[in-house]
Amino acid sequence: MTRRNGRFRAVLTVVAACGALAGTVLVGAAPASGATNGVRIAAGVRYTEMDIPAASGVAHAHVLTVDLRDPKVRVDLLYPGAVASRAPVSQLAAARGAVAGVNGDFFNITEEQHPGVVATGASVGPAIASGRTLKAAVPNGQRFGPALPPGTSTQDVLGVGVDRRARLDGLALDGYVRSYEGKWPLGGLNQYALPVGSIGAFTSDWGSVSRVRATCGTDTDRAAPCSTDTYEVTVRDGRVVSRSDAPGSGPIAAGTTVLVGREAGAQQLRKLSERLPVRVGHRLVAETSGIPYRFAVGGYPVLNAGLPLPGLDNRTAAVRTAVGVADGGRRLLLLALDGAPEYRTGLTIAEVASTMRQLGSDDAFSLDGGGSTTMVAEQPGTSAVSVVNHPSGGAERPVPNGIGVFSAP
Template sequence: MRARLPLTAGALVCALTLLTTGATGAPGTSTPSISASPSAATSKTGTSGGTPSRRPDLRAERGPQHTSDGQPGWRAPVVPRLLAGLPPSRTDPTRSVVAPGVTLTRWDEADARGPQRFSLLTVDPSVPGVSLDYAGARRVSGTATLPTLLSAAYSGPGTVAGVNGDFFDIGDTGAPLGTGRDVERGVLHGRASGWTSSFSIDKQGRPDIGEVPLRASVKQRPGMRITNLNSPFVEPGGIGIYTAAWGTTSGYRVTSGQRKQVRMVLVRGGKVVRTRARLTSGTKINGVLLVGRGPGAKALAQLRKGARLDVKWWLQGGPRMAISGNKVLVRDGVVEVVDDRVMHPRTAIGVDRDTGEVLVLVVDGRKTWSRGATMVELAATMIDLGADEALNLDGGGSTTMLTRGGDGRLGVVNTPSDGHLRQVANGIQVRYRP
């Protein structure tokens, strides 16, 4: 934990902060109430200003850099040199045991950039009965509030805490951008490259942070390049796999609007049952649907109805559970990110190699009483907390943490910046089953 300043120094920092923060034009003067009820959730767009227009191809294929909502972050104010090196003032942390091996710690800080509010889950997977898993909607292309995801029957019993997960296609399909594997349901979605930095649990129950790409093969056509599984879009030139877990066909939305040089092939029972140059929408997927773009479409065009086709997919390293973020914050105890100017609400997950504990942190933001954090600040905080590796998860209005209260119910412990709970694509679930 960070060192504290005396109260007088902390008060001085806060006073100067209000001046510098005001100069940057940071919005917001009030703290809205937060509803934990799923009925208060927004639509899958997750915005308060109405439904955004269809996202352009560039965003679909590169993804957001900070948050799924795409809102511009507050700019970190320029700090006078006299104050730049001072440690923050900090309130005494409040700690509560959520379950054996699961602890919630909350505290506030203030430095020359402004105030911040933190909530930390410390999870010890070595404690009998404690586990972490992927929490997602029944359909990969579906969204729900975090309480709904954590309380769903398919999330399994014993949920004591959770946090939001991967970035997602907030303006269109609602699907997560990266890797997802559920202990019970197996591999749900993934990409061969481009969005594979992930938190995972291996077969021995050990947590890890690193690259977890999708691997896939077609036995009869080893040259086929499979790039995606149940993703919001197929990589240009590649072939994407869509299964019943995706839901219904999404037409040209998964080709980023591309209508020429595309093809879909439906495989059922190990045989090609349909091949078309036109993509359908709203049809239930009964089998394995292959969608190609450019060279990928050309490769699929060589297949004929009735041909034998064995399609397999897995995640590299064979983890039991996995979920992606967008950037590794810390690797081997070293900060890996460089952005120290844009502040957002943030969610991060890290691993303490010395203790084996998993550290899940949320920082409230877009509030006068909590400014959020830059990527560099988030990484530095994770190191201070003991993380040797850490990963940035979705932030902005998606940043949400829940824990089980004394009444046995899950409650929100932070303040989501939208003022209500956003519908998200997935999350990380903490379970305790004695």
């Protein structure tokens, strides 16, 4: 691929030996401290292209460097206005006025194992947008995407705290249902899959899609049958207003929470009678930092303190999206591989970790890849974003969320 529209291009060589990734060597014009010599998109935001000769062939990468030290710059979650909904990254970015962005978390893309059940399109992990908690994580065995590296979970996030520093963390759900009948823990918040025997809360952030999928599969087997023991209770203004033996669908009004139970959770919800006062509370708790987050998106870590996580796959190459954290959380590196036919072999996860390290990242996080991998950015002389890579499916895939980059004039 040649230089397009005057964009900067570098070469990043990934060296493999004995069937495993040995290291990386950066050559060409881009410095080892990061891809910072590219085209200026906006204040604090730069764009670079580079070739990456890897074990399966040459990959082509698009990199956004985001300087969070610049007070004009921020990142936030892009999403279509509902958890159970999807839209192309370019549409999500344009609707919010972002100057650039990439796709985000893995998601519930299909339901071939459950005939008649609608795929929700909801993401796997936790999500926070503009300080607002949207959802929590599904059980590990219910996730879509490649196998998780050892020691990681669906609760892992990349986030930016109220301190404007980016970091990798985990976000766990802390929630409850309280009534005269007792106090029970919440097992989910706006999730497409609930733990076996639990109660999940659905709010107006969920959207209109059926909630039946939340009662299908088990904590270890996504394809297991849907539960036959379910119950749903609608709570409005602190009181039970309706009950049902099966999860429903349709929009949820503001101030209303729909509780869905399966197995033991269903048995508990059956104790809640009409007009009974009920209180529902929920929050996401940071596992390591203790810092409140303004933005968070799910995925899984691949690099920690400059070292690749143990057990990263070094055999399966694919088109990937990843994000790196550098300079103590003050700089983000967003990477999207090109899905054009000549580059479609892509990188292994081990090669992604090494590439992000060579670009200057201390920590790195893998996002959804394959046909989802998309990067958008404003073009020189315009105020509109357009796709800068070639999606491997030939066109943008609608996705549930993404990372938006914003820069004030």
